[in-house]
Amino acid sequence: MPTDEIYAMDSYIKSFSAIIIKKTDHGVILDRTAFHPRGGGLESDTGTLLTKGKSYKVLEVKVDGNEIVHVLDRVDGIEEGDAVEGEIDWDRRYRMMRLHTASHIIAAIAFSKYGALITGGNISPEYAKDDFNVENKEILPKIVEEANETAKKGINVKVYFLPRNEAMKIPGIVKLAEKMPPELDKWRIVEIEGVDIQADGGPHVKNTGEIGSIEIIKVENRGKGKKRLYYIVKP
Template sequence: MDEMMQTQALYRDDAYAAATPATVIESSEAGVLLDRSVFYPRAGGQPGDTGTLVWEGGAMPVADTVKASDGSPLHVPAPGAPLPPPGTTVEARIDWTRRHRHMRMHTTLHLLCAAMPGIYATGNQIGAEKSRLDFDLPEPPTKEWVTEKLNELIAGDHPIGERWITEAELDANPGLVRTLSVQPPRGAGQVRLVRIGPEDAPVDLQPCGGTHVRRTGEIGRVEVLKMESKGKQNRRIHIVLAEDTP
């Protein structure tokens, strides 16, 4: 794919953009590349978006979104789905309900780092129904304590924003990285920081390329289902949105 034709990733500027007109650049059974997209490609533990590409006389269900070789969103068609030819104008529509749940869950995992300041994530998986965070901590608190602390932070309705720093600034502040398994993407010269809380006194601040809600209050109540041991010091915590519990 021509570097000059790299997809404009609209989700980076507005995680709430659920649809956009776009032009097909390349199209095959492996996936469809667009000149612009609201679809988030699978990365950093956050699943790729699903949805639909609609054009005059046709529609292609998007079963997954992954990264193309240049990092652009590659819209993977459902098996047997019709493909829009290159040059076609389409309406790219994500499954907003699923994406918004991912945003709520992803922000909750950031709040876990705020709830337990000493932890470093060793793995994570965000899901619409359930999410998990693996972390390195020999003596973790109880799941009841974590549930209460998370909901206190959520109820604080803290604003969420972002800013960009250089890779050199990140190297000078290694404490910003709270993950041991996934490192911030490098090579572009800049790294995106996601901030929860005010700029002068953030509740949490760490590199992240995923999508998040605008305020913590939008998450709603959450519940820690269980906490289990996954090694000598590694622990795994499972989280659901409280609305999904009986």
């Protein structure tokens, strides 16, 4: 029985009810979850599960095969079939949402103006880093400056699903240099109206005005034709 991915439909759901459908040595699989698992360059959500008057810390959420595993601080007292109340760490989630939407704007500008693709990256609550296949690192501050101007316009961010074949016809739908989305019949699409449209599975803000200010931490040379951009977002 697959887990219903609540987070894929609404990134703003902070709490939810679920049933434990499987117990592992280190955690549980639920029938539904608002916890986003690690993947797509994003760290996972953390938070708590409450059941039978006991609180369990969700240390990590990961995909194992076709299962979404919630790794807990302990599993004593938990049984399959138990009802649980889940609560995500919202401050952590929201920081990653803001960084994630910022990364899409940056990627869109890099692609449309310089033909640059992302070759790797990671988003944590503290900061984001993206690798671009560009020769000149001086273009990255220019991209971030334009990204800030774009974010301040307060543009709506839409999430919807398209059949794979239809999504593949959209130019720039994938901005990763060496990776395509999973072989699914339907792709989850994130569209920043008039700015960017990408196949993407992660949480985002509803409006670019929520991002705040994108600030560069540093730019690194990671070898020929590869530059790494580190950045944060501030209110």
